[in-house]
Amino acid sequence: GQNIDQPTEMTATEGAIVQINCTYQTSGFNGLFWYQQHAGEAPTFLSYNVLDGLEEKGRFSSFLSRSKGYSYLLLKELQMKDSASYLCAVRDLSGNTPLVFGKGTRLSVIA
Amino acid sequence: GAVVSQHPSWVICKSGTSVKIECRSLDFQATTMFWYRQFPKQSLMLMATSNEGSKATYEQGVEKDKFLINHASLTLSTLTVTSAHPEDSSFYICSAREGGPSTDTQYFGPGTRLTVL
Numbered sequence: 001g002q003n004i005d006q007p008t009e010m011t012a013t014e015g016a017i018v019q020i021n022c023t024y025q026t027s028g029f030n031g032l033f034w035y036q037q038h039a040g041e042a043p044t045f046l047s048y049n050v051l052d053g054l055e056e057k058g059r060f061s062s063f064l065s066r067s068k069g070y071s072y073l074l075l076k077e078l079q080m081k082d083s084a085s086y087l088c089a090v091r092d093l094s095g096n097t098p099l100v101f102g103k104g105t106r107l108s109v110i111a
Numbered sequence: 112g113a114v115v116s117q118h119p120s121w122v123i124c125k126s127g128t129s130v131k132i133e134c135r136s137l138d139f140q141a142t143t144m145f146w147y148r149q150f151p152k153q154s155l156m157l158m159a160t161s162n163e164g165s166k167a168t169y170e171q172g173v174e175k176d177k178f179l180i181n182h183a184s185l186t187l188s189t190l191t192v193t194s195a196h197p198e199d200s201s202f203y204i205c206s207a208r209e210g211g212p213s214t215d216t217q218y219f220g221p222g223t224r225l226t227v228l
Contacts, residue, residue, distance in 0.1 A: 033217065042204045042222040043155070087154070089217075098145045099217055103154040 002026045004102035006088050011108045012078055020073045020105045022088030033099060034062050034073045035087040043087055046073070075107075083109045113139045113209040117220035124195055125228055131191045132223045134205030140185035141207035145217070146178075149202045161188040195227045 003025045012018040024032070031050040035043035047055055049064035049071060061074040075082055085106050089099035114137040124130050134144055142163045147155040159180050160168040167180035179191040188207075192199055204222040 035219075040202075040224075042219040045216055045218060048216055098157050098160055101155050101157075 002090075002092060002100045004088055004090060004100060006086075006102045006105045008103070009106045009108070011110060012075075014078055014080060014109055014111050016078050017074065017076050018078060018107065020075075020086050020088075020107065022071045022073070022102060024069050024071070024088070024090045024100075024102075026090050026092040026100060028092040029066060030091040030093055030097075032062075032064055032071050033089040033091070034060075034071075035089065037085045037087060037104065039084075046086075078109050080109050080111070083107060113137075113207070113216070113218045115205065115207050115218045115220040117205055117223050119223060120221060121224040121226075123226045123228065126196055127194055129191055129193045130195055130225060131189055132203055132205075132225075134188045134190070134207070134220050136186045136207045136209075136218075139207075139209050141188075141209070142185060144182060144188040144205055144207045146180060146188075146190050147204045147206065149204060149222075155204065158190075163188075192225065195225070197227045200225055200227045 006022045034046040037043040047062035085104040088102040144161045146158045161182040182188040206219045
């Protein structure tokens with residue numbers, strides 16, 4: 001079966017650092033994605049990991065451990081505009097297959 | 112990055128009517144596009160996989176006769192909600208994969224908010 005777990009909600013303070021974890025159990029693995037989704041809008045692509053390690057992109061970083069079926073998204077220097085849902089998604093097969101999405105983590109950034 | 116557009120961005124229709132939503136990949140060719148539905152405060156739910164030049168693959172529980180998908184070209188897929196009812200009111204989002212060994216990213220359209228009265 002396929003299962004992707006991430007926390008439902010998180011709250012963090014403006015300027016701080018927050019880590020959003022994602023664990024997955026899928027029949028195969030061909031890449032892990034993080035998306036940001038503001039309320040009422042479509043998801044936007046943040047990062048893609050297919051090999052173990054950390055990928056850094058400005059204030060956002062994503063980490064993957066394939067052996068542990070684990071990833072996290074790290075957001076630094078939080079801004080109010082970072083308040084959104086963050087979706088972890090896994091491609092379990094190669095080719096043109098859809099992503100398997102987690103339920104998303106709703107992040108609230110407070111002053 | 113790759114751009115995917117959707118039209119219309121929102122639509123209000125009467126119960127029993129049909130609504131067509133277009134999804135276009137603007138700067139790349141997408142042999143496969145995906146259609147999702149999202150209810151308020153819930154995650155994306157995959158409805159179907161749209162393959163250019165062939166029949167769509169529907170997820171379990173999605174009525175293929177109600178949600179008609181046509182992928183006529185490498186840059187256009189359409190979703191038609193036939194005989195829409197209030198329970199079909201939702202946020203419909205398409206995505207397209209820009210493939211390649213170093214990219215392999217799925218890009219989303221901006222979504223279409225459907226309200227059925």
